[in-house]
Amino acid sequence: MSQKAQMRIATSRFGQVQCDADAVLKFPRGLVGIPELTHFVLLDGSGPLRWLQSVDEPEAAFVVADADLFVDAAITAAHDDLLLIGAEASVAAVQVLVLLTIPADDPSAATANLMAPLLINQDNRRGVQTVLPDHFPVQHPVASRFCHPLPAMV
DSSP: OOOOOEEEEEETTTEEEEEEGGGOEEOTTOBTTBTTOOEEEEEEOSTTOEEEEESSOTTOEEEEEEGGGTOSSOOOOOHHHHHHTTOSSOSTTEEEEEEEEOOTTOGGGOEEEEEEEEEEETTTTEEEEOOOOTTSOSSEEOGGGOSSOOOOOO
16 A cells, blocks of 8 residues: 655644645646745635645635535636636536635634635646636625634634
C-alpha cells in the first residue's frame, strides 16, 4: 500500500499545515484581484465553513462555504469557465463555493459573494472564479442561514 505524498504549507492563521499533495487546487487564472495566486487547499473550518488557503502566500486565506447554503437555484457558469476547469462535458463533478466576509467585530454581519462563486472540478482539482450576472449580490447576508452564531474567523 503506497502512501500519498504529503506537503507542508505555511499559513499566517494556523502555522504549518500538512496536507496531501494531491489536495492542491489549481486556479489557472487565480482569483479576481489576485491572479498571481493559483494554488490553494481547502482546510476545515467551523461547521459548514472552510478555509481556502493559498499554498504560496501564507497571508492569503479566505472563508468559503458551499453555495447551496445560500442559493436555491443552480448556478449557470460560462462555457469558457467550464472549459478552463475541464468540466464542459459533465458538471456533476463541479463543487460550487462562495467566498464569505466575516467582520471580526460583528460576525452576525457576515456576507457571501454570490456574484463571483468558485467552481472546482473535483476530478482534476482545477478551479475558476466565475463572475455571474448582476442579479446575484456581492454581499448577501448569511447569518439567517445558520442556527448558531458565526465565529469570528477573520
